[in-house]
Amino acid sequence: MAAGEQKPLRRIADAFDSLAATVNLRSVPIEAAHFSDACSRVSILFSCLGIAFKFAEMDYVSKVEDLREASKSISTLQSMLELDIKGNCVRQGGSHSRNLLRVKRGIDMVKVLFEEILSANVNSLKDPASAAYSKVFAPHHGWAIRKAVAAGMYALPSRSQLLKKLNEDDESARIEMQKYITSSKSVIGYVEELFLSRELGIDW
Template identity: 70%
Template sequence: MANSENEKILRKMADAFKELAATVNSQTADMEVAPFSRACSFVSPLFGCLGIAFKFAEMDYVAKVGDLAEASKSIATLKVMLDRDIEGNCVRKAGSHTRNLLRVKRGIDMVRVLFEQILATEGDSLKDPASKAYAQVFAPHHGWAIRKAVAAGMYALPTKAQLMKKLNEDEASARIQMQHYVAASSSVILYIDKLFLSRELGIDW
C-alpha cells in the first residue's frame, strides 16, 4: 500500500485512535460518529495488506464503515445512533447502524489483538498472530465455511517483513505505532462495549 506520498498507514491509524481515546478518557464529551468513522477508515488498508485470509473481513468492514460515515451526516454521536435504532426497534436488523457499529468494533478489535500478538512474537511469520486474532475476535461469530476458508488463507499471509514494506514502515517505527494503536483502540473498544451493555443490547450477536 506504499505510495509516492510516503503515506504512513500505521501512523494515521494510531494518531486517529489517539484522538478518539482522548475524547473517551476526558469523559466530558460523547464520541461523535464522524471522527469515529474517519478513524476506522484508516484501518481498512491494513486488511488489504493481509491478503486473501482477511478478504471477507476487508469487504465487510469497508461496507460497514461506509454506512457509519453516511450516518454521520445526520447523526451526531454514537449514543444518539444507538438510541434511534432502539426507538425504531431495528437494532438487530441487518443493515442497522447499531449492528454495523458492532461489526466495525470487531474489526478494530481484531487489529488490536493482531498488533499485540505481533509485538509479542519473535520471527517473521504472521500466521500465529493472525490466527490468534481471528480465533479470539471473529471465529465465534462465523460459520464453518468461513472459518475453513480463513484457515486456508492463513498460508498466503505476507511475512512480517513484507507487511512492513506494504505499510511503508521499518520495524522500529512500526512497533511504536502498533503500541499506540493497541493502547488507544482498547479505550475506544471499551467505550463502545459500555454503550451496548448500558442499553442491555449485549455484544455477542
C-alpha cells in the same frame, strides 16, 4: 504523496489516539464522523493481509461506509444507538447499531493482531493472525468461513513484507502498533459500554 499518506500505520495510530483522548474526557460523547473517519483508515491493513482477510475487508469497509453516511445526519454514536432502540431495529441486518458492533470487532481484531505480532516477534504472521481471528471473529463465523480463512492464512505476507507495505521499519512499527493497541482499547471499551449499559449485549 503527503508524508501522512506514506505512513498509513502512523495515520491509523494517530487517529485512534485522537479518539481515545475524547473517550478519556468521559463527559464528551464520540462524534460519529470522528469515529468513522478513524475506522476508515484501518481498511488498508485488511487489504495488506491479503486473501485470508478479504471477507473482513469487504464487510468492514461497507459497514464503516454506512456509519460515515449516517454521521451526516446523526451526530454521535450514542444518538445512533438511541434512534435504533426507538425504531426497534437494533439487531436488524443493516442497522447502524449492528454495523457499529461489526466495525468494533474489526478494530478489536487489529488490536489483538498487533499484540500477537509484538509478543511473538517472528517473521511469519500465520500464528499471530490465526490467534487474532480465533479470539475475535471465529466465534461469530460458521464453519465454511472459518475453513476459508484457515486456508488463506498460508497466503499471508511475512512481517517484513507487511512493514514494507506500510513503509515502516521494525522499530517505528513497534511504536505505532503499541500506540494503536493502547488507544483502541479505550475506544473498544467505549463502544462496548454503549451496548452493555443499555442491556443490548455485544455477542450477536
